[in-house]
Amino acid sequence: VHTVTPPKAGADVGGSRMFGLGLGPTSELFDLLAAARTDHELVPGGEVADEPFPVLVGSGSAPIKVRVLGPYRIDVDGKEIRSGLRAKARELLAFYLLHPEGTTLDVATEALWPEADPGRGSEWFWTALGNLRSLLRGVTGTKALKIIERDGDRYRIEPVFDVDLWRFQAALPARGAHTGDPEWAAALEAAADLYSGELLAGVDWAWADVPREDLRRRAVDVLVAQAATRLVAGDARGALDALSHAVEVDPVAEQLYRRMMRLHAKQFHRDEVDATFRRLEVRLAELDLQPTPETRKLLQDLAE
Structure with missing residues (x-):
């Protein structure tokens, strides 16, 4: 997960209990995190900045x-x-x-x-x-x-403002934080809850295009990581909810749909596998696009 200003989220807490992941869950976690980054070329927009833009830490008492x-x-x-x-x-x-x-x-x-x-x-x-x-x-x-x-x-x-964007970015797990730390999972949950929609939704300001796409990508990263932590904790339903939220943020990120299809298949939700593929078809059709051969093959493989 990329951060904008490395926050204090995840500060050391004395006596906190750590937990580890087995080989299988760890592999799934990193697969899911890596998968989120492969389909963003489908999203129209300008170049996404590699470096995060800084923010202030908002105060709830700001007027x-x-x-x-x-x-x-x-x-x-x-x-x-x-x-x-x-x-x-x-x-x-x-x-x-x-x-x-x-x-x-x-x-x-x-x-x-x-x-x-x-x-x-x-x-x-x-x-x-x-x-x-x-x-x-x-x-x-x-x-x-x-x-x-x-x-x-x-x-x-x-510094007289309390800005939801600043609170979202302050909640992001710090770069280098341990993914096995319960505080890392808690930070993901907090950040996911704080992302309430597209940056400056409905506003057509050219200078906002790059940060808007940057925030979209960061939000998807948060939600995919949230899905992964829920999945390795045994909460498949919660993982699907997080991936569904990620799809709302980036409706044409085809890799997200494939992850959902696989997870539904693991839960023996055959109807949901088909429904997820159909939702992808509808979204892509709005852009005069079609699902890739990879996604169509996955649909066939999961039906066997």
Whole structure:
């Protein structure tokens, strides 16, 4: 599983009981993890960044809560901000929430106003930020809010936000964590629960395409790993639920369907094997594609 900011999840707990995996379950675990990465070429979109983008660790006490997983939503004191915020002000906030390490003014204006000359883009940046500051200062009653503040030659998001994306990524197991550690499984469960939908769903901002696909891939990794840990624990039904969730996140990842078909076959769910294949056919048909010969052969093999 890739992480964005190595969190403290999985910190040492005195007296925790470790468990090991036998050769068969261990093989299944790594097969399942590797399998998740083989069919992403079917997903339309830009190049997925190899390196994760950093995030801040959100605080539940932050006055402004923002949802970017699923439909974009900004809340203050439990009430959604529905009016008064211009479209570009909302976009500016989202951009910096996804780039909390900060960016220069030029990078921000090129992303949000690619058609503008440098001088004009800078003017629009300050107009949008002014609208953002004015509204959020008013609804929070905090006149000192900067929302986005300057730090040298970069502008960074002010740490007054609780963002669902940050909580999702903070929950991811740390790179190098032991897969046999119960805390690793618990971190997977927490991260899976926190992934509530596609990044900025329904929003057509070009700069969001790469992080959207990056998060989609990370979510699938989490869910496949969750399925694997459930499977080796003897919870086949839970493993199938996790794989079904992964298919919802990446509906044309053919390898996921094959894993589900094999697992259904092991549980003697012949009807579900066929139903899973049909669901794949329908999904691929929407893109004028068909299941690969490998998947068709698997269907035949499982019928024998």
